Amino acid sequence: MNVLAALVAFIFAVLGASLSTEGIFRPDELLPGAILSLVASVALFAAARRPRAATAVAICCEAAACAAGYLPTPLLLAPLIGCLYRLTVPLGPRPAAWWTGIAVSAVILGGVTTDATPTGGSVLLRTVGVALWLIPAVFAGRMTHAYLQMVEARAEEAERRRDDDVRRRVSEERLRIARDLHDVVAHHLAVANAQAGTAAHLLTKRPEQARELLAGLSGSTSAALRELKATVGLLRDPGDDSAAGTIPAPGFDQLPELVEACRAAGIDVRVISEGTPRRLPPLVELTAFRIVQEALTNVTKHAVSPVVTISLTYDEDTFRARVVNTSAGPGPGGTGGYGLIGMRQRALAVGGSVRAGPDGLDRYAVALTIPLAPWQEERVSR
Numbered sequence: 001m002n003v004l005a006a007l008v009a010f011i012f013a014v015l016g017a018s019l020s021t022e023g024i025f026r027p028d029e030l031l032p033g034a035i036l037s038l039v040a041s042v043a044l045f046a047a048a049r050r051p052r053a054a055t056a057v058a059i060c061c062e063a064a065a066c067a068a069g070y071l072p073t074p075l076l077l078a079p080l081i082g083c084l085y086r087l088t089v090p091l092g093p094r095p096a097a098w099w100t101g102i103a104v105s106a107v108i109l110g111g112v113t114t115d116a117t118p119t120g121g122s123v124l125l126r127t128v129g130v131a132l133w134l135i136p137a138v139f140a141g142r143m144t145h146a147y148l149q150m151v152e153a154r155a156e157e158a159e160r161r162r163d164d165d166v167r168r169r170v171s172e173e174r175l176r177i178a179r180d181l182h183d184v185v186a187h188h189l190a191v192a193n194a195q196a197g198t199a200a201h202l203l204t205k206r207p208e209q210a211r212e213l214l215a216g217l218s219g220s221t222s223a224a225l226r227e228l229k230a231t232v233g234l235l236r237d238p239g240d241d242s243a244a245g246t247i248p249a250p251g252f253d254q255l256p257e258l259v260e261a262c263r264a265a266g267i268d269v270r271v272i273s274e275g276t277p278r279r280l281p282p283l284v285e286l287t288a289f290r291i292v293q294e295a296l297t298n299v300t301k302h303a304v305s306p307v308v309t310i311s312l313t314y315d316e317d318t319f320r321a322r323v324v325n326t327s328a329g330p331g332p333g334g335t336g337g338y339g340l341i342g343m344r345q346r347a348l349a350v351g352g353s354v355r356a357g358p359d360g361l362d363r364y365a366v367a368l369t370i371p372l373a374p375w376q377e378e379r380v381s382r
Helices: 002-017 031-046 051-067 078-088 093-112 120-126 128-202 207-235 252-264 282-302 337-349 373-381
Strands: 268-275 304-314 318-329 353-358 363-371
Touching: 002 031, 002 078, 031 051, 031 078, 051 078, 051 093, 078 093, 078 128, 093 128, 128 252, 128 282, 252 268, 252 282, 252 304, 282 304, 282 318, 282 337, 282 363, 337 353, 337 363
Parallel strands: 268 304
Antiparallel strands: 304 318, 318 363, 353 363
16 A cells, blocks of 8 residues: 555656646756655655654655756645655644644745746745645644544443443353352251251250251252352353253252251241242243242241241232241341342342331241233243
8 A cells, every 4th residue: 555655656746747837847857856756755655654754855855856946736746745644644733733834834945946037926836836735635634633533532432331341241240140159058058057956956855856857958968069069160161061051040840849958957838829830931930939049048047936938929920929937936137138139139130029028926028029021022022
């Protein structure tokens, strides 16, 4: 591209050196003008790497050509016009103005000193004409400079938005994984802790029942390890040879195992279903299962001699789950902490809501509501 621009500028400059007009004649020899044009065109070729030096050489060549008597036409000044454009694009307005002033002054000074008897047309051509030919190149360079700045700003903004989006996605994924880890580990360890405590209490009085609790303790810790492995598998690279990603997400088909683990820890749990039980959308079922699991975890940690009722209601366009804990004595509550925050975030992610709080005397309830209409519409649209 640089070679082509220099070649075209050289051809234009040689043509310009061969021009003359009525009352204003060029020198008889074309060779000096052609040599000066060649040097200025070579400077244009080097202007991409050294714009200041190239512009200085082009100014000297064009001023010398005008001083030799050649007409300062746009053709003759083509290499200098190209150098000024190349100089103006990367520079700010002040350096560009200085270089433009130097170029115009040098070429005009060289042109006006060549005529012994200058005419009005000759003076006008060698002064105003020079400015008319050179200044537009600077304006073009400034416009290109502004355009490149705008493109660069847009590229930086797009990159910044992309980085922000990546950080947001990473933060959301970290929050989701942290929530899964909390739900899985907290529930199973809470159940295991209750089983271990009950077994220690019954070890001397009822050793057979203590052995049953210890057997259940092994199952609780094994389940915790399995789900923890599946969750941590999400942190692996996609190319890792791991079967953790093939483990299906838990749902209400695992609710009996969850209930049995709680019963083994000494919690009286009942499950009531209303409506026609059916498979829910995977994300909805995973969310509902985790919230029920976390509610049972809170019961295990806080309630005293609890009796728990899990009610699952399958309406046509809504799913509801309600976990009610009836405790024989007051417990430390549980309206705050990461568990309740995680439940609310999970429900919000699928368009649902969670309410948790006292529900009468010595009762505590967690109520989940998830509308199914958006998920059914999404399935139909697909």
